[in-house]
Structure formats: C-alpha cells, structure tokens
Amino acid sequence: MRVTVKLFGAFRVLGEGLELDVPSNANISQIRAAMMEPAATAELLPTLEVSRFANEREVLAEAATCHPGDVLAILPPVSGG
Amino acid sequence: MSVHVEVRNIEQTVLDTSEALAFVDAPGNGAGALFVGVVRDWNQGRKVKGVSYDVFAPLAEQSFAEICAEAREKWGEPCRIFVAHGKGRLEVGGLSIVIAAGSPHRGEAFAVCRYVIEEIKSRSPVWKQEHYVDGDSEWVKGHALCGHD
Numbered sequence: 001m002r003v004t005v006k007l008f009g010a011f012r013v014l015g016e017g018l019e020l021d022v023p024s025n026a027n028i029s030q031i032r033a034a035m036m037e038p039a040a041t042a043e044l045l046p047t048l049e050v051s052r053f054a055n056e057r058e059v060l061a062e063a064a065t066c067h068p069g070d071v072l073a074i075l076p077p078v079s080g081g
Numbered sequence: 082m083s084v085h086v087e088v089r090n091i092e093q094t095v096l097d098t099s100e101a102l103a104f105v106d107a108p109g110n111g112a113g114a115l116f117v118g119v120v121r122d123w124n125q126g127r128k129v130k131g132v133s134y135d136v137f138a139p140l141a142e143q144s145f146a147e148i149c150a151e152a153r154e155k156w157g158e159p160c161r162i163f164v165a166h167g168k169g170r171l172e173v174g175g176l177s178i179v180i181a182a183g184s185p186h187r188g189e190a191f192a193v194c195r196y197v198i199e200e201i202k203s204r205s206p207v208w209k210q211e212h213y214v215d216g217d218s219e220w221v222k223g224h225a226l227c228g229h230d
Contacts, residue, residue, distance in 0.1 A: 008135050009208030010220040050225040054206070056139035059226060073137050073206070079223030080134070080141075080166060080207025081118050081178055081198055 001068040003031065005053070009076040013042050022066070028053050029062045031072065051076045083153070083161045086145035088138040091167035096176040105161040105183030114190035116198050118178040120171045124221075128214040134177055136168040137206040144205040145197075152182075152196050156189040164197060166207060177209075 001024050006017045020034045031053060039048040052059050052075045059075065066072070085104050089096060102113050120132045149162045161183040171177060178201070182193035201207070202224065209221040 006137070008137055008206065009210075009223075012135065052226045054137070054140055057143065058140075073140070075137065075140075075206050075226055076208065076220075077223035077225040078203070078205060078207055079209045079221040080136070080205050081202040 001026070001066075003066050003068070003070045003072060005031065005035065006071065006073040008073060009079075010044060010047050011039075011042075011051075011074055011076060013044075014038055024068075026066050027062065028060050028064050028066070031066060032062075035074070047076050048074075083158075084146065084149045085163045085165075086142050086149060087165040088136050088141050088168050089165050090169050091134070091171060091175070091177075092169035096165050096167055096179045098176075098179055098181075101163040101165065101179045101181035102183075104163040105181045107159075107161055107183055109159055109185060110161065110183040110190075111185055112187040112190040113181060113183045114187070114194045116178075116180040116194040117176050118198070120173050120175045120177060122173045124211055127211075129173065129211050130214045131170055131172045131212045132175075132177065133170045133210040133212065133218075134167050135208040135210065136166065138168065141166065141205050141207055145201065148197055148200040148204065151200070152193045155196070156193050157184065160184045160189060160193055162193060162197065164201070166201070166205070170212075 163181040184190045
C-alpha cells in the first residue's frame with residue numbers, strides 16, 4: 001500500500017513529502033524503516049531515529065497501524081517559540 | 082471563548098501584541114501579561130540575519146489548545162489566553178510568537194504566560210531554521226518528543 005509522509009524541519013531538504021510503498025497494515029516502525037534510505041541520502045538517520053510520526057490529530061505510537069492513502073507527518077525534535 | 086490559538090502566516094500578516102492584549106481583557110480581570118518571542122541577531126556565536134519557522138499547523142494548534150486548557154485548570158477558569166505562533170520567514174526583530182494571559186490577579190497571568198511558552202517549546206510541532214549573515218542556514222537542534230512507545 002502507499003502512504004504519504006509530510007516532511008518538516010530538517011527533513012524539508014527531501015521535499016514537501018514522500019510517498020512510500022509499504023506492506024499492508026504497516027505500523028509506524030515499518031514507516032520509519034521505509035524512510036531510512038531517503039534519510040540516509042541527507043545524513044538524517046540520527047534525526048530519523050529521534051523523530052515521531054503523527055497525523056493531524058495525534059502523535060502516533062510505534063505500533064499504530066496505517067491504512068492505504070494515509071497522510072502522516074514526521075516530527076523531528078521541535079524548536080518553536 | 083476564553084482561549085484563542087492560531088498559527089499565522091507571518092509573511093502575510095505580522096503578529097500583533099495589541100490584538101493579544103485586547104483578547105484577554107475582561108471586566109473581571111485586573112491583570113494582563115504578555116510574552117513575545119523575538120528573532121535576535123546572534124545564536125551560539127553566529128550572526129543571524131533571519132529565522133524561518135516551519136509548523137505542522139493542525140497538530141500545533143491542537144497542542145496550543147491542550148496547553149491552554151492545562152493552564153486554565155492550574156490557574157483558574159477566569160483566565161483568558163491568546164496564543165499566536167508565526168509560520169514563515171522573519172528578519173531580526175520580528176515577532177515569532179505572542180502569548181497573552183488575562184486573569185483577576187497578576188500572579189496567575191505571569192504564571193500562565195510562562196507555562197504556555199515553556200510547554201510549546203517542548204511539545205508543539207514547530208521548527209526553527211536560522212539564516213546566518215555568512216549565507217549558511219541551519220535547523221536549530223530541538224527537543225525530541227516523547228520516546229517511541
């Protein structure tokens with residue numbers, strides 16, 4: 001199945017978002033794994049490791065299951081204010 | 082409504098402190114406190130000429146609302162709170178965030194402002210990219226959100 005991950009902060013160097021092909025019912029850990037290759041190209045593997053994933057309502061647990069067409073966001077460490 | 086939260090495109094409309102103070106004003110409130118975040122011209126020994134703010138707006142506004150609800154629970158329902166965070170690029174001196182709190186007494190108003198900014202800095206999905214006078218840019222290292230479950 002395909003999911004979209006919107007990119008923020010340091011991940012913006014990879015664009016606005018990534019479309020990932022992942023196994024059906026993939027969980028967040030699998031989404032994280034699917035992002036390792038693009039993250040590596042931008043030397044962002046350490047940042048990927050400490051980032052969280054979210055939808056528009058909540059930050060998601062690693063075990064949370066995704067569905068076809070889901071739009072997620074990757075949240076690297078925050079620095080607002 | 083006693084709370085206003087907003088992510089604003091600051092390249093179109095700048096943040097406004099008078100708007101924030103007007104929102105928190107109420108007949109029963111004898112105190113109004115204001116916090117503003119301002120782009121400064123240096124950080125960690127480097128000269129800064131501007132900062133870009135990236136925001137995941139839906140979740141950021143939700144986190145602002147949750148933080149304000151927590152503050153009102155701690156310091157009292159009469160509290161009125163205004164939070165607006167900028168999204169986009171600012172030059173030195175620009176306002177990145179405006180927080181105002183109105184309450185019957187000054188103690189609560191100061192405390193609410195402090196609580197809201199500290200919680201936003203550690204919990205809300207906002208990222209800051211500094212632009213230096215030497216032409217380089219760098220994302221500010223921030224606070225990791227809670228660990229993987």
